[in-house]
Amino acid sequence: MAVTTAVEAAPEPVAVRIRAPKSRRSWKGSLRWLGVLPFAAYISIFLLIPTGELIVDAFKGANNNFTTSGITAVMHGQYLQSFTASIELAALSALFGGVLGFFLATAIVARGAPSWLRSTMVTFSGMAANFAGVPLAFAFTSTIGVGGVITVLVKHFGINLASSVPLSGTLGLALVYTYFQFPLMVLLVIPALDGLKQEWREAAENLGASSFQYWRRVAMPILLPSILGAMVLLFGGAFAAYATAETLSGSTGNLVTEYIANLLTGNIIVNTQISYALAFGMIVIITVLMIFYAALQRRANKWLR
DSSP: OHHHHHHHHSOOOOOOOOOOOHHHHHHHHHHHHHTTHHHHHHHIIIIIHHHHHHHHHHTBOTTSOBOOHHHHHTTSHHHHHHHHHHHHHHHHHHHHHHHHHHHHHHHHHSTTOOHHHHHHHHHHHHHHTTOOSHHHHHHHHHHHSTTOHHHHHHHTTTOOHHHHSOTTSHHHHHHHHHHHHHHHHHHHHHHHHHTSOHHHHHHHHHTTOOHHHHIIIIIHHHHHHHHHHHHHHHHHHHHTOOHHHHHHHGGGOOSHHHHHHHHHHTSSOOOHHHHHHHHHHHHHHHHHHHHHHHHHHHHHHTTOO
């Protein structure tokens, strides 16, 4: 009994955690941050510093005095209309590209889809998402422009594509932008589709849910924040695009980016203060989009982890 009591009363062994010296840990932490310095320097030189200078110049007058005349000017007349036109174009292209890209991504990751289809479409999407600017404008002009191959071909059947959907109009530009918007949507939404667990679908099927009911009641509520977040990125990319629209519409374009270029280069009239104010307005809109995107991502990450 005495031996048993002594054994029972013996204290349990305590695990001792050996820590590295503080100086060694701080050295490793500093080494990790050292790898971030090139990126931080790049962001500061090419993004933060120019953005800060632009914001200051937007409120600077001819004599370097503080003024809000430029900001007031861009909130009226043709400059306000340019913001409206840019927002409409960005919204349409984000909607077209988002819907088309989502359905294409769903078909790629569907059960039973061949493995080569995914690798092929992902490769194509990676290239097509970066195909924009002057080459994209030339491709559409030579295909469905006034003298394009398809335009000439269907003209024999009494269809005039050039007058039906002019490429320089809002709808025409939205269709052109869709070419690089839907591949980008594919790349953005595939990780979210991969995050849908197979157990969720099996549980829904075991409860008697059809494929439509599974998508409506289970998959879409989970995917909706990711889909909306991806479309917000599409909107931002189309809102800030310039080269494609400038090539198709020339100096007659009414987008914000085109007005900024014309005011800086003197194509219409040189007015740097108005151009800075327009750019400041774009920064405000993009900032609001990024805040909205961050909120959607936080909501999406609750399920897709």
